[in-house]
Amino acid sequence: AQKITQTQPGMFVQEKEAVTLDCTYDTSDQSYGLFWYKQPSSGEMIFLIYQGSYDEQNATEGRYSLNFQKARKSANLVISASQLGDSAMYFCAMREGSGYSTLTFGKGTMLLVSP
Amino acid sequence: GAGVSQSPRYKVAKRGQDVALRCDPISGHVSLFWYQQALGQGPEFLTYFQNEAQLDKSGLPSDRFFAERPEGSVSTLKIQRTQQEDSAVYLCASSLPPGRNRDEQYFGPGTRLTVT
Numbered sequence A: 001a002q003k004i005t006q007t008q009p010g011m012f013v014q015e016k017e018a019v020t021l022d023c024t025y026d027t028s029d030q031s032y033g034l035f036w037y038k039q040p041s042s043g044e045m046i047f048l049i050y051q052g053s054y055d056e057q058n059a060t061e062g063r064y065s066l067n068f069q070k071a072r073k074s075a076n077l078v079i080s081a082s083q084l085g086d087s088a089m090y091f092c093a094m095r096e097g098s099g100y101s102t103l104t105f106g107k108g109t110m111l112l113v114s115p
Numbered sequence B: 001g002a003g004v005s006q007s008p009r010y011k012v013a014k015r016g017q018d019v020a021l022r023c024d025p026i027s028g029h030v031s032l033f034w035y036q037q038a039l040g041q042g043p044e045f046l047t048y049f050q051n052e053a054q055l056d057k058s059g060l061p062s063d064r065f066f067a068e069r070p071e072g073s074v075s076t077l078k079i080q081r082t083q084q085e086d087s088a089v090y091l092c093a094s095s096l097p098p099g100r101n102r103d104e105q106y107f108g109p110g111t112r113l114t115v116t
Helices: none
Strands: A010-014 A019-021 A032-039 A046-052 A064-069 A074-079 A088-096 A103-105 A109-114 B005-007 B010-013 B019-024 B031-037 B044-050 B053-056 B065-068 B075-079 B088-095 B111-115
Touching: A010 A019, A019 A109, A032 A064, A032 A074, A046 A064, A046 A074, A074 A088, A103 B044, B005 B088, B010 B019, B019 B088, B019 B111, B031 B075, B044 B065, B044 B075, B075 B088
Parallel strands: A010 A109, B010 B111
Antiparallel strands: A019 A074, A032 A046, A032 A088, A064 A074, A088 A103, A088 A109, B005 B019, B019 B075, B031 B044, B031 B088, B044 B053, B065 B075, B088 B111
16 A cells, blocks of 8 residues: 555646645554655755644644644645745655654655746 | 755666766765655655665665765765666755654755666
8 A cells, every 4th residue: 555645646726826735644653754845847855844743733834834634644735825936746755653764755746836 | 055965967877887876965964865766756765874884775676776875974876787767866865863753854956867
């Protein structure tokens, strides 16, 4: 089974509107972390936001917020007030357990922001 | 700059050639990861170093892939006898010591390898 599922291959949004990118995950660990990364056409992965499994509040970082629903195992990224520069691939990733652990990524969602 | 750097940015190799990809992590970052990203996919884990020790190489797809980090800083990913299926972007990431809750990984720009 896929550990990280991103069901939206592509999303379109108009500038200044909000958009939600979906992510569901599968783990039996109690301790885990969820990450969202942005990958523009230049190729570099840019960290956006982190949510720990024990965090009681949804994470927020500027225009990014994470809608964490633990029982449903979902960690959707919400981008408010989209900007043209937000056009990129977005990847959801999970780190299982504590201490060292690699990241497992989803297949990504391509977001296109139009004027 | 202070970020993760990788070289070369682009590499074209003929099938059967050996290639070496270099990663310079952020200074002081103990952990170093290599990922392989095929076209249209998310990155997939290859190997992990803590300082000079290679603690996990479970993601290396074959014994043609070899990675080292001899002094605990710069790392090299070597692919011997390249095959067409090795064509991908190879990403390097570094982070502070494990055990931190957030353990954010900082990625380099990647090396795009094309095997012809």
